[in-house]
Amino acid sequence: MTTTNTPQAVTPLTPGQQYLAGARSMVPFLASAIPMGIAGGVLGLSSGLSGWATLGLAMAVNSGTAQFVGFALIAGGTDWAAIILTTLILGLRMLLYSTILIPYIKEVPQRWRVLLGFGLIDEVFFVAIERLRKGELTHNKHMFFLGASSLLYVTWMLCTAIGMSLGSAVPDVRGLGLDFPVTAMFIAMLAIGLANWRVAAAICAAGVTVMLARDLPYNLGVVLAAVVGAVVGAACEYAAKTRTKEIAR
Amino acid sequence: MSMALLILGMGLCSFLPRYLPLALFADREMPPLAETLLRYTPPAVLAALVFPAVLAPSGDGVELTLTNPYLIGGAVTFAVGLVSKRFLLVTAVGIAAFYLSRWLVG
Numbered sequence: 035m036t037t038t039n040t041p042q043a044v045t046p047l048t049p050g051q052q053y054l055a056g057a058r059s060m061v062p063f064l065a066s067a068i069p070m071g072i073a074g075g076v077l078g079l080s081s082g083l084s085g086w087a088t089l090g091l092a093m094a095v096n097s098g099t100a101q102f103v104g105f106a107l108i109a110g111g112t113d114w115a116a117i118i119l120t121t122l123i124l125g126l127r128m129l130l131y132s133t134i135l136i137p138y139i140k141e142v143p144q145r146w147r148v149l150l151g152f153g154l155i156d157e158v159f160f161v162a163i164e165r166l167r168k169g170e171l172t173h174n175k176h177m178f179f180l181g182a183s184s185l186l187y188v189t190w191m192l193c194t195a196i197g198m199s200l201g202s203a204v205p206d207v208r209g210l211g212l213d214f215p216v217t218a219m220f221i222a223m224l225a226i227g228l229a230n231w232r233v234a235a236a237i238c239a240a241g242v243t244v245m246l247a248r249d250l251p252y253n254l255g256v257v258l259a260a261v262v263g264a265v266v267g268a269a270c271e272y273a274a275k276t277r278t279k280e281i282a283r
Numbered sequence: 284m285s286m287a288l289l290i291l292g293m294g295l296c297s298f299l300p301r302y303l304p305l306a307l308f309a310d311r312e313m314p315p316l317a318e319t320l321l322r323y324t325p326p327a328v329l330a331a332l333v334f335p336a337v338l339a340p341s342g343d344g345v346e347l348t349l350t351n352p353y354l355i356g357g358a359v360t361f362a363v364g365l366v367s368k369r370f371l372l373v374t375a376v377g378i379a380a381f382y383l384s385r386w387l388v389g
Contacts, residue, residue: 214378240334
């Protein structure tokens with residue numbers, strides 16, 4: 035079912051080409067990953083973690099959010115059970131990502147799914163899902179994911195190490211607006227992918243919900259808003275279908 | 284030693300939500316309702332990430348003002364994205380608008 039809209043004339047990319055295509059698709063995101071990675075290295079040490087713990091935590095969680103929140107909680111002497119629970123709740127958004135990918139990865143072998151899951155972060159997911167839906171990514175999908183994830187992962191860890199070695203010599207990057215490029219890319223995806231009024235309704239519903247739920251802890255507002263947005267979008271689709279049937283009658 | 288255990292636990296809790304659905308459900312057919320819901324989830328998640336980043340960038344109150352560069356940059360990115368479908372161009376124009384309005388605000 036994933037191959038129904040495959041363009042016929044296109045020669046499938048080899049695994050190597052697909053790896054490079056994945057890596058290339060992530061290059062724009064390096065503009066944010068490099069400064070944020072360096073900032074993470076600085077922040078880890080200044081939160082009182084050892085060098086090994088700083089790098090180890092970054093490598094283990096592979097998520098900027100979980101890493102930054104983790105540093106803050108460890109520095110604040112938070113109970114460890116609470117830290118682990120927080121990490122789990124922060125990962126709920128990822129549960130949505132991997133669930134959405136399910137129909138597209140049926141032919142990917144189990145052992146590759148481990149790597150695919152480990153490397154699944156916001157940027158990789160949104161770029162990949164768009165290509166999968168358009169039918170642009172049909173062969174050697176796991177290599178595309180590997181290319182995309184590994185470029186960001188290696189860059190992030192190198193930058194963490196750089197941040198650690200530079201330490202306090204790095205100026206405070208907060209307040210320089212370095213978080214905006216990622217936001218701009220997400221907005222560009224939203225605007226370019228705005229196919230119809232049902233998607234617009236889902237976006238508005240999610241936006242309103244997340245703003246109303248901003249006081250919820252642990253980013254739970256994001257998960258709640260995602261659910262509300264998806265329900266509104268799906269409801270609009272069903273309403274539209276029912277109406278078309280009535281008119282046809 | 285115990286720090287290593289904490290990091291391991293955090294890593295596991297970060298990994299499992301991304302991996303378990305892929306491991307457990309990828310070989311089954313999905314019901315049509317779930318498929319419809321999941322089609323609208325990516326734009327909803329994007330919106331949920333973007334709205335607070337643009338409307339309340341400092342994490343305090345909502346800043347619905349012309350002196351909020353995140354709002355200006357975000358609005359420009361969105362408007363250009365509706366017209367042009369070229370991802371890098373749209374993003375670059377938006378980032379330029381952001382830094383320009385930051386500089387103007389001072």
